[in-house]
Amino acid sequence: MPKHRALLSLIRSGEDVMKLSRHEVLVCDCGSTMNIDGAKLGKACGASDGCTVATSLCRDQIDRYEAALDAPGDTSLIIACTQETSVFSSVAEDLGKPIPDFVNIREFAGWSADSGTMPKTAALLRMATEPERPARSMAMVSNGRCLIYADGARGAGVDAALQLATSLKDSLGVTVMITNAGDDIMAGGDCGMLTRGTIRTASGHFTAFDLVIDGFASAQPSSRSFVTFDDPQDEVESGCDLIIDITGGTPLFTGWEKRDGYLRADAEDSLRLKALAVEASEMIGEFEKPIYVAYDADLCAHSRNSLSGCSRCLDVCPAGAISVAGDTVEIDPAICGGCGYCGAVCPSGAAQTMVPAADMFGQQMATLLDHYLEAGGKTPRLLLADDSHGVQVIEMMARFGPGLPADMLPMTMHSVGRVGHDLLATAVAQGYEQIVIITNPAKADETAQIGAQVTLARALMEGVGGDDDARFVVIDEADPDKVASLIRDARPKTSPKPAPFSPIGSPRGITRLAMRGLAGAQKVGDTAIPLPEGAPYGRVDIDTDNCTICLSCVSACPAGALQDNPDAPQLLFREDACLQCGICVATCPEKVITLVPQFNLADSAMNAELVIEDTPFHCTGCNKPFGSTRSIERVIAKLEGHSMFTGGKQRDMLKMCEDCRVGAMFNEDDRMLDVGERRKPRTTDDYLN
Numbered sequence: 001m002p003k004h005r006a007l008l009s010l011i012r013s014g015e016d017v018m019k020l021s022r023h024e025v026l027v028c029d030c031g032s033t034m035n036i037d038g039a040k041l042g043k044a045c046g047a048s049d050g051c052t053v054a055t056s057l058c059r060d061q062i063d064r065y066e067a068a069l070d071a072p073g074d075t076s077l078i079i080a081c082t083q084e085t086s087v088f089s090s091v092a093e094d095l096g097k098p099i100p101d102f103v104n105i106r107e108f109a110g111w112s113a114d115s116g117t118m119p120k121t122a123a124l125l126r127m128a129t130e131p132e133r134p135a136r137s138m139a140m141v142s143n144g145r146c147l148i149y150a151d152g153a154r155g156a157g158v159d160a161a162l163q164l165a166t167s168l169k170d171s172l173g174v175t176v177m178i179t180n181a182g183d184d185i186m187a188g189g190d191c192g193m194l195t196r197g198t199i200r201t202a203s204g205h206f207t208a209f210d211l212v213i214d215g216f217a218s219a220q221p222s223s224r225s226f227v228t229f230d231d232p233q234d235e236v237e238s239g240c241d242l243i244i245d246i247t248g249g250t251p252l253f254t255g256w257e258k259r260d261g262y263l264r265a266d267a268e269d270s271l272r273l274k275a276l277a278v279e280a281s282e283m284i285g286e287f288e289k290p291i292y293v294a295y296d297a298d299l300c301a302h303s304r305n306s307l308s309g310c311s312r313c314l315d316v317c318p319a320g321a322i323s324v325a326g327d328t329v330e331i332d333p334a335i336c337g338g339c340g341y342c343g344a345v346c347p348s349g350a351a352q353t354m355v356p357a358a359d360m361f362g363q364q365m366a367t368l369l370d371h372y373l374e375a376g377g378k379t380p381r382l383l384l385a386d387d388s389h390g391v392q393v394i395e396m397m398a399r400f401g402p403g404l405p406a407d408m409l410p411m412t413m414h415s416v417g418r419v420g421h422d423l424l425a426t427a428v429a430q431g432y433e434q435i436v437i438i439t440n441p442a443k444a445d446e447t448a449q450i451g452a453q454v455t456l457a458r459a460l461m462e463g464v465g466g467d468d469d470a471r472f473v474v475i476d477e478a479d480p481d482k483v484a485s486l487i488r489d490a491r492p493k494t495s496p497k498p499a500p501f502s503p504i505g506s507p508r509g510i511t512r513l514a515m516r517g518l519a520g521a522q523k524v525g526d527t528a529i530p531l532p533e534g535a536p537y538g539r540v541d542i543d544t545d546n547c548t549i550c551l552s553c554v555s556a557c558p559a560g561a562l563q564d565n566p567d568a569p570q571l572l573f574r575e576d577a578c579l580q581c582g583i584c585v586a587t588c589p590e591k592v593i594t595l596v597p598q599f600n601l602a603d604s605a606m607n608a609e610l611v612i613e614d615t616p617f618h619c620t621g622c623n624k625p626f627g628s629t630r631s632i633e634r635v636i637a638k639l640e641g642h643s644m645f646t647g648g649k650q651r652d653m654l655k656m657c658e659d660c661r662v663g664a665m666f667n668e669d670d671r672m673l674d675v676g677e678r679r680k681p682r683t684t685d686d687y688l689n
Contacts, residue, residue, distance in 0.1 A: 016064045017071070018042055018051035023129040024071050026064065027080045027105070028057035034110030036121070044122035044375040058084040062091065069097040078128050080105045103128035107395045108410045112403035119377030120409060126371040130364070135355050137288040138333055140207045142241040142261075144172040144284035147211075149199065150267060151247040153180040160246055160267040164277055165191035171281040175240070177213075179247065187223040194219040196229050197236070202243070202252040205334040206261025206283070211238045242283050244276065255318030257443070258337025260289070292338035292355050292414070293331050299350035300328040301558040301581040309558065309581035312536075313342035313351050318445050340418025341449050347536030347579040348559060349506040355414045362426045362503030362510060368409055369430050381434040382427050383410040383487070384419055389440040389478075396480035405488060408436070417446055422507040422514075424457035428466055429514035431498035434473065436487060441476045450474055456535055460511075460599060463529025464518040466496035497521040508536075512576065519601045526602035535597040538580045540573060543592035544612045547571070548631040553584035553593060563608050569628035570613040575605040590634075620652065621660030 017024040018041075025045075029036045032055055042050035054061045058081065069092060071077055077100035079088055089099045109121040146168060150161035158178055165174045174192030178185065181196040197216035204210040216236040217229035242261040245252060253259045263280060265272040301310040304327055313322050313329060321335035322342065331342070331351065343353030352358065365382065372380055383404065385391060391412055397403055404410060409432075416437055427435050437454075439447045454472045461467045470492040477483050499517030503510045518524075531537060540562070549571055554564045561578035564570060585593045616625035617632045636654050653661050 016052045016054065017068050017077075018045065018047045018125075019049055020045055020047055020126065020129050022074060023076050023078055024068060025051075025078045025080060025125055025128070026054065026057060026068055027051055027125070028054040028061075029110070030081070030083075030106055031055060034106060036110065037118070040118055041122060041125075044118055045125055046374075057081065058087050066091065066095065069095055069100075076101065078103060078125075080125060082106075101128060107398035108404065109406075111398035112406060114403075114406035117406045119372050119375035120406060122375040123368055123371035123377065123409065127364070127368050130367055133357060133360050136291040138291055140287045140289050140334065142207045142284050142287065145240040146172040146174050146242050146244065146280060146283075147209075147240040148174060148176045148244045149247055149252075150176065150178055151180055151249060152178045152182050152185070152196075154248050155268060157246060157248070157267040158185055160273060162191045164244065164246070164273055167277050168192075168281060172284060181229070183226060185227040187219075187225060187227045194227065197232070199252060200235070204239070205259070205332065206289075207241050207287075208334070209240050209243055209261065211240070212236070213238060242280060244280060246273070254320050255337070255339075255445075258319040258339055259335065260337065289334065290338065290355050290414075291333045292336050292340075292353060293333070293342060294352050294354050295329075295331045296350050296352075297325075297328040299348045299558075301348050301350070301579050301583065302329050303327045304556045304558060304583050304587070307556065307583055307586040309583035309586070310347060310579060312345040312347065316341040316345055316445075316449055338414050339446070340413075340415045341445075343418050343507070344420030344422075344449065344453055345536075347508070347581070349508055352507070353418045356418065358418070358420075358422060358507045359504050359510065361411075361413065361418075362423060365411065365423075365427055365432070366430045366500065366503060368411065369432065372409055373431075377407065379407045380432050381405070381408045381436065382432040383408050383436045383438070384416055385410060385412050385438040386416050386440070387412050387414060389442075390416065390438040393438055393478070393480050393483050397484045401480055401484045402488070403484075408487065415446075417449055419450055420453045420507065421457040421460060422511040424454065424472055425460055425511055425514040425518075426503050428461065428471070428496065429499045429501060429517050431500060433495040434471060434490075434492050436473045436475060436490075438483065439474060439476045441478050447474065447476045455532060459531050459535075460515060460529060461496070461518075463527065463599065463601070464496065464515065464524050465522045466518060468492040468494060515599060515601060524601065526600075526604075529599040529601065531597040531599055533597060534580075535599075536580055537599045538578055538595055538597040539575045539600070540578065540584060541594045541596050542571070542573075542611055543590075546590055546592045547612055548590060548634045549612060549614050549628045550589060550631050552587050552589060556583050556587040558583060565613075568613065569616055569631075571611045572608040573611050574608045575600050617655075619657040619660055620655045621664070622657060624657050626657040 017026055036053050038051040038053040054064055057065055065088060068077055079100050079102050082102045082104040085102050092099045103124055105121050105124050109117045109124060148161045148165050150157040152158050161176050165176045168174050169190060169192045175195060176191060177195045177197050179198045195218050197213040199211055200214050201212045213236045214234045215232040217232045219227045219229055245264045246267045248266055251264060253262055256262055256264060263276050265276050303309050318339060319335055319337045321332045323330050338355055340353045342351040369380055385394060394410060416439060419437055424435055437450055439450060451474060454474055457472055458467060461471060470490045473490050475483055475486050496518055499521040501513050501517050549569050551564050554562045559577045559579050561574050562584055563572040580595050580597055582595060585595060614628040614630045617627045617629045618625050636651060653664050656664060
């Protein structure tokens with residue numbers, strides 16, 4: 001580059017970019033459709049050099065962007081525009097420069113009927129400079145083996161399948177399978193391999209689908225006018241990388257929308273078929289799939305000793321990615337679509353979502369709020385939306401409606417299914433007066449899942465004086481006008497005093513920090529908040545009159561909530577560790593344990609408290625303590641009258657430790673193991689003689 005051009009670039013960069021820490025930000029008012037005061041924005045963002053606002057950064061003023069690309073190597077560039085990402089990315093690639101980051105201030109802030117959007121704009125820009133934790137991923141390789149599955153008895157199914165195959169045959173290895181195939185399929189044309197059959201079972205994931213097919217037969221190459229098939233075979237096993245299902249019947253997978261590589265369309269929907277063909281043609285080669293969930297089997301409370309406990313993740317997973325694996329579960333990362341449900345309901349933290357991670361997202365909520373308040377914002381409200389449906393609704397509101405209110409701070413995530421009571425309580429504790437969640441009305445399970453978490457969060461808020469009908473709002477409307485109306489009409493009447501904290505740790509620990517902070521700010525005493533049935537917090541109610549302190553519950557408890565004392569026959573309980581999984585209830589031989597869902601705000605909930613104790617029972621043989629008096633007496637009482645314990649000596653053995661009991665058994669003359677002299681084996685000669 002000539003020296004004068006390099007000097008010009010440096011000058012323009014210094015004038016046009018806003019410097020925030022080790023970032024340079026370019027701001028554009030998009031053809032003056034946003035009222036942005038550069039000086040005030042720079043001050044609100046804490047920029048020492050202020051901010052020069054462009055008007056047509058993607059067109060007439062593209063030279064400003066080109067100059068900013070020459071920023072020093074330790075500085076990253078951020079563009080306050082997401083609509084023209086392709087333009088900016090293309091220019092960067094042409095100049096051999098790194099592609100910048102992008103942030104949306106137009107639909108999220110600037111395009112609003114409200115005035116005073118400056119604090120939110122500043123907060124969004126500053127959030128773009130915050131570091132993010134990179135997500136883990138797994139490599140997947142697709143060889144382009146594509147199965148098109150159509151129903152010959154459904155109208156245009158066969159024709160649609162053959163046309164789709166013809167358009168894909170040059171990019172993928174296509175096999176067409178017709179179920180309910182008739183004798184009138186016209187022969188001819190190059191559409192890949194043509195077969196007939198019915199898929200009995202389908203499993204697996206993108207790049208590795210496994211199929212079991214009944215009535216499978218390949219088309220004979222000698223077919224002339226109409227296709228003739230080979231003799232059918234049942235239980236044929238096959239595999240493919242992706243499946244295009246246009247049968248219109250029952251999906252091959254539950255939660256099929258979350259199953260990567262499984263595409264569905266109506267055979268008569270020509271527009272959808274064309275879009276599907278474009279999507280499928282790109283599904284060949286190497287891919288990086290995010291690992292959405294981190295799983296720790298040691299924390300899992302699914303079952304113990306084949307007794308069922310927690311099954312929350314199994315109950316809510318829509319993709320069938322979770323399966324039972326003995327006393328724990330397994331999560332297949334290749335199937336998991338990242339809905340986030342398991343992370344929201346897991347009581348122990350065994351399944352924690354990584355996109356987003358709960359603690360990271362909680363920190364981002366807190367940081368966004370701090371930036372907003374520092375820029376002069378007031379009455380902050382939080383809007384949670386996913387990257388697809390939610391963002392589209394927000395954009396439509398901004399283009400054709402009043403846009404978002406000035407005090408509503410939007411945060412997007414891969415799926416709002418991860419919005420659990422922990423994140424809701426954290427948001428209230430940080431200082432958000434209202435939390436609004438936009439769900440996809442096409443996903444009934446999503447709305448139901450979030451609704452259950454909102455119910456739990458409302459019960460928690462009621463216990464600390466923060467309950468309000470409009471505190472948490474779930475909107476499952478597709479009409480942007482209705483969404484805009486609900487957002488602007490639903491406002492809480494009162495708000496609890498915030499108690500900001502650093503949301504670090506497990507979801508369970510974060511919830512406790514939030515609740516303890518809110519309770520202290522509202523001057524709520526150490527009380528126990530009643531919770532709905534099935535809540536993951538609570539205590540166990542033990543009938544101490546009938547408990548024998550056998551300690552079976554201690555060995556079965558997966559969370560260590562029930563504990564023993566190695567030096568004395570005692571049963572202890574730590575409430576904050578209890579998951580309400582119910583394994584102790586199923587394990588108890590005396591059936592004296594019941595679950596009581598509640599959230600105990602007292603510090604004592606974090607301590608192991610004595611539930612019941614007994615005196616040690618000493619062996620009548622060696623005087624060694626080997627059990628509790630209650631348990632030994634209960635065993636003796638239960639065996640009273642048993643045929644094997646009619647004698648006094650047999651009953652006395654129950655009062656002995658294991659060593660003395662074995663010795664006493666072998667000293668008895670009528671030992672059960674004494675079978676007398678062994679009989680002499682008989683041979684063939686004995687019978688012949």
